[in-house]
Amino acid sequence: MTAPLLTLLADATPGGSLAVLFVNPLPFPPGARLWMLLPLLLCVATVYRASRVRQVRELPLATLLTFVNILVGMLLIAAGFYVLHLLVLRFF
């Protein structure tokens, strides 16, 4: 039952103008790569915090703090590597 349905879904698109989610990749703007960090980070912070709270009402603030913590940490790491990159270019 499932296989013919999926084959039908796969058949619906090639050669046609209809783009089907998960069959045809979505167009991805070239400048979007770094910005895609933010929603993923939010999901990671949410799941991480959800595995530590007893009730959902504790979640929003804890998630926000974790989100900011990870984001600032990653920005510092990026800045550190950028400085290292500049130093390498300068001295080697």
Next chain:
Amino acid sequence: MPQQEPSTSRLVQVGLLAWLIPGAGHYAVGQKGLAAVFCVAITLPYATGLAIGGAKSFASPTANRWLFVAELPIGGYTLPAYLLSTALDRRIETRRQRGETVDLTEYVAYFPAADVAQIYLATAGLLNILAILDALSRAQYGEPTFHRDRRPAPEEPPAA
């Protein structure tokens, strides 16, 4: 008073539910709010990754074995995606046998979208491992994963 330990079959049931659908394990232990949170926060990156990359190569153990392994912790999503991937492989093969030229970019994303898709899919899979462990912890101890060590030790019975 220490709560009654759940049976092994109950824990297996919760684990399987959490493996099939993110949040389903939490729903089974009565944590409906957390179930919704886990479901959304894990389904979103998985669906985004698969939509950006396409199922053909991004849910295929032959095209990208280690990514597929990372996706396996979400069985209920990865199995249909794998079936779609094999259906697409068959479809492309049929088109080639008919003499058609198949442009693979119709089905497969390349750099930089491929990088983003892989990271999203792998992260979603790994996040569901955390969700499964948390569901099991809540089923067994009634506490989230990282609070088990804070539980007070059961009182010693008075010496006779």
